Structure formats: C-alpha cells, structure tokens
Amino acid sequence: MYLSTVRPGASVEGAPARRFVTGNVLALGLVSLVTDISAEMVTAVLPAYLVLGLHLSIAQYGVVDGLYTGATALTRLAGGYVADRFRLRKLVAGLGYGLSAVAKLGLLAAGAAPGAIGAVIAVDRTGKGLRTAPRDALITLSSPADGLGRAFGVHRTLDSLGAFAGPLVALAVLALAGSGQSYDAVFVASFCAAVLGVLLLVLFVRDRRDELPPVRASLPRAFGLLRQARFRSLCVAAVLLGVTTVGDGFVYLILQRRDDLPIWTFPLLAVGANLAYLVLATPLGWLADRIGRWPVVLGGYGALLAVYLLLASGHGPLPLILGLYGLFYAATDGVLMALAGPLLPAELRTSGFALVQSGQALAYLVSSVLFGLAWQNWGVPVACLVAAGAVAVALPVSGLLLKGRTP
C-alpha cells in the first residue's frame, strides 16, 4: 500500500479534483472485483476439491494450503522490486493477473498429482504477488494527494465485494452444474472471470510510468527496521499469532466432516464466516475506538480459542462456530498493521508493513503444515486442542511483547 506517500503538486491528467475517484482507480477497482470473484470461487472449493475430491491426505493438503498463503510473501516483495525497477506497471500487473488466470486452467490440467497442484498454486500466487505492488502504485499515481485515502477506500471496497461474491458464484456454478463435485466447472468459470479481469485492465487502465515519491521502500532499509526493539517485538508477536492461526480450509473441512454436510454446500461455510465478518467489522471498529484496541483483539483471539475448543469437542451449532470465526477475523484483521503504523517512519511504512505481512504469511505456512500433520497423526480433537493451547500461550506472550504499544 502506498497510503502514506505524499505527492505535492501532483497533476493528475484527466482527473479533476472534483471527481470522487479517477477513472483509472475505478477501472483498477473493477479489475480487482472481477479477479477476486475468480480467485475466491476457487479458494472456496479448493479444500473440498483437494481432500474430498482428489483424496489428498490431510498432511498434503496442509502443505498446499500453506503454500497458497506463504508463496505470496516472497512474490509480493519480488513484485514490488520488478514494478519499481522497470516502471512498466501496467505490464507487470497485467502479467500478474494473466498468470493467475492461466493457473485456473492449470488446476484442470494438474489432475490429482500433488506436485503439479502445488506448482499451479505457486504460479497462481506468484501472479497475485506480482500484481499487488504495481497495482497499488498505479492507484497512488492516479489520484491527487488529498484523495489517496478515498481512492484506496473505493478500490478495497470493490475488492472485498468481489471476495464476498466469489463463494456465492462458486455455489451458483455448482448448483447449475447439478453437482457438488463439478470442480472443473468452477475452475472454468473462474478462468473466464480472470480473463475478463485481464481484459478490463488492458482496455481501461492507463499506465503511469512517472516516478513514485523519492524515498522508496528498500529491502535492506526495511530489515534495518528490525534493529528497533519495539518493531522487532511486534514482528515476533505477529509471527507467534500467525503460527496459532490454522487455515480456514481446515476449519471448514472439520465442520463438513463433523456434520456430514453435502459437498455442494462447502462454499456456504466461507459465505457464513464472511457474512459474520462483514456484519461485525464496523461495530467492532467502533468498539475498539471506545474501549481501546487491545481488549477487542483479546476478545477476537478468545473467539478463536472458543472455535478450536468447539471443534475439538465435536459439538456446538454450526452458525455459532462460523459466527465466532467471523468475529475473530473482524476483531483482529488489520490490527497488527494499525499497531505497526505509528512505529514506522513514514517513508518506510510500506516496507515495514510488507515485512510484518511476510512474517505472518510464513508463519501461516508453518502452521498449515504442522496442523495438517497433527490432524493426520493425532486426529481432529487432539490437533484442535493443540491449536487451542497454542493460542492460549501465544496470546499472553504477544500481549507482553506489545504491552504499552497499543494506541
């Protein structure tokens, strides 16, 4: 994100200040909306496809799931570098969107070979990582300095809208295909949406090759941030909490198995959790402003703890568990970034965020692999109890690490 950049005297072609956001930002938002529908419809069925459809072992699924999130950490840094180095931002972003589109067909071609699936997922995530930085740079360069917040607000809203619609579209495709296991139909529909996203980018997004503001994020300088004790402990806390968070796919697979849900309803689990998240995010934000952020975060991890314990017990109504899961995300999402913000000098904020996010993503990779192994070898109840124990330990430790750093 380039929210913090300031561009004094920026003249934005074809974008008078009167407009709410520029056409370029709107176009990028539409591209993200369509692309997120494409991505999330695959995300919504991927656990069911891999475990129930292809019969990958749960440990193999853990590796793929970890890769799905972990791979972005590294490619995101690469994307930023490439976009800055070559300044062909539209081209790099387009390549990123294109790679992810091709990967959707790759899923069809990979069949049941775990190695090929891993490679396709890596390509998909490389595309995701590659496009993020140049896209954000384009948004920054297409908006007047005082309209940046608005521009990113509109873009992220369209983005989230797509993410919410994705599982619903997947559900519709499965219903239309008359089967809960027509994963190929979901992949083809996702591919079509992704192609539309690339096309919208090519047609409506104007490239901007001007320089970004002078002080740019650089990796060595970002790592230099780690010498700062407060930021370092925040990163450690982020990794610690990341390791205790098992992937959504695991949670949904456990619930599907527990209640013996028909496979076609699988995307509904993501819809349910998303819905709880959307409904709760605003009131919780309001609450955090009133009573402070830390109690809300504590409450969020408390909800996660409750989810793990309910999953371990094999009891608890489904809506309650999904609601608690959505509550966890609503209470904790973006909080670490908000905590990190004030610790970072303005010119290094982006790099600092990237560092925290990379740490989280790598922690997530580790947690997925470990949880998959724990589930496979010890069964669901024990694995969930271990995860609950990890939360119970990590929470106070992170609390100590972050103590006094909560605004």
Place this chain on the structure above:
Amino acid sequence: MKWRILVALTATVVLAGAALGYVWFTRPAPATAATVSLAGPGLLVRSADGVLAVVGPDGSRRASALHCARVYAAHGTGVCLREDLGSYTVTILDADLSVTRSLPLNGLPNRARVSGSGRMASWTTFVTGDSYNGGQFATRSGILDTVTGTLAGNLENFTVGGAKPNLDANFWGITFAADDNTFYATMSTDGHRYLMKGDFAARAMQRVKENVECPSLSPDGTRVAYKRMLPDRTWRLTVLDLASLAETPLAETRSVDDQAAWLDASTVGYGVDKGVWSVPADGSGAPRLVAADAGSPAAL
C-alpha cells in the same frame, strides 16, 4: 472510449456464455432406464467403465445404461453407489433398475451389499484415502432398511461390546444374515482388524475374531468368506467356519482386495485383475474366470 466499452461488454457476454456453456454441457447426464433386470437368473457385474451389466446363465452379456462405482443386488433389490449428477449417492434400485430411493454419500464408494431377502442395503465409502493397505484411511459404513426406511448412516454410532467405539475405529464391508437384523462387518482400531457381529435393531456389535476383513456370509449363514491379511500385507481369500472358527484358505493365491460374493452354496466370486473369478469355497479346485472386464459381482 466507446469501442473499448463495446469490446468489454462483448467480452463479458462471450466469457459468461463460455462459462455457462461449459457448466451446462458438462452436466453429467442422468442415468436412464435399462433393458436389463435384477430378477435373475444370472450374474450382475460392473464393467470397467462403470456400466452395470448382467451375464446370463448362457454367457450372454447385457449392458444397462446405468453407471455405478460399486453395485450389488439380491432378490430384486439393487444398491448402486454412483456418481449421480456428479456427487456420489447411494441409490436403491428395484428389479427394473428404477431408483426407489437415493441418499447423498460423502466419500469414494467402496463396498455395497444387499441382504438375501432384498430388504437391507449397506455401503462403505472411503472418507480419507482410497486403500485399506495404506496407514492412513478413514471409512464410513451405513445400513438402510428399505422396508421401514430406518437409516443408520454411520456404524461408528453403534456400540462395540456395550461401549462407544474407540475414536480411531473404522468400519467397513457389511454382510447380512437371513434374519435381516444380524450382520457382520470389519472393524479396525489401534492397528488391529476384527470380524464384528452386529445387531441392527440394538445398534450393537461384538468382536468375533481378529484379522478378518470384508466378510461375506454364506447363504446358509454358517461360513464367512473374507480377505485375510498376510504378513506381507497382501490378502488371501479365506473361508471361516463360524461355529468352529476354523479357517480354510481358498485356491486363489493372488491378493484379492474385494468383498467376495457367494455365487452359490459352495462357490465364491470376487473381482481381481479386472475380471470376475470364482473359486470353490472348500479350498479345493482352482480359480476360474467368470466374466472378463468386470468387477463387483452379485449372483442374481
């Protein structure tokens, strides 16, 4: 700008059409009625491509339009585990192969059985993994009383020796006795595999003997044909006398991973090497090919 919008709209329509077209035209066609009958006599088999066929006593083979991943039939009732419109279902068939009942099924179809009277139907699926030989698999087995409609979707909810089964217990390969209440099945727990004797009405099971898998009760109810795991983790087709617990290895020496079916009171049929074979149940004789390109046998 105008042409761009036009291109975008056209592309949206074309891509949406392509997606919808793919979704629509790859819809699995619903199974249609067939010209074969479960009334018998003959041998019901599943061809390698999944088509259900009946081999007549004269050796003629008639294929149906019905696809099943696993099939069994007795006394005019069939149970077909099939990919029905894409998702797996248990379908109960009447003698004309019309579907009388359909239940959703999660997992890979693996075993199916109907009691001799045609009343009780059972099935086993792999919920995790797809082989009994690996260390990691989980199965789920269910029983349906087609007369009362009583369904026991998961044998893990039955008691074992009066208590809840162990958490790691898996059940598979159900076979029914003539009273339509007593059944036998396999239970694995803690690395051991047991022959279980069950009581459907009481939702209860008892251990009978260790290392007996995929039992198949003889028509007279006195013997069980099963696969016995050897130290090298291959299986030997064997018959167990339930009264004396004496075991008789059959003449088939290939490893058979199947739930055998009694073709008559003294012959056992099974699928191996992409064909249905038979072997005498007393350990004598030699295996004989009954039907090529076939599996999942059931004597009608």
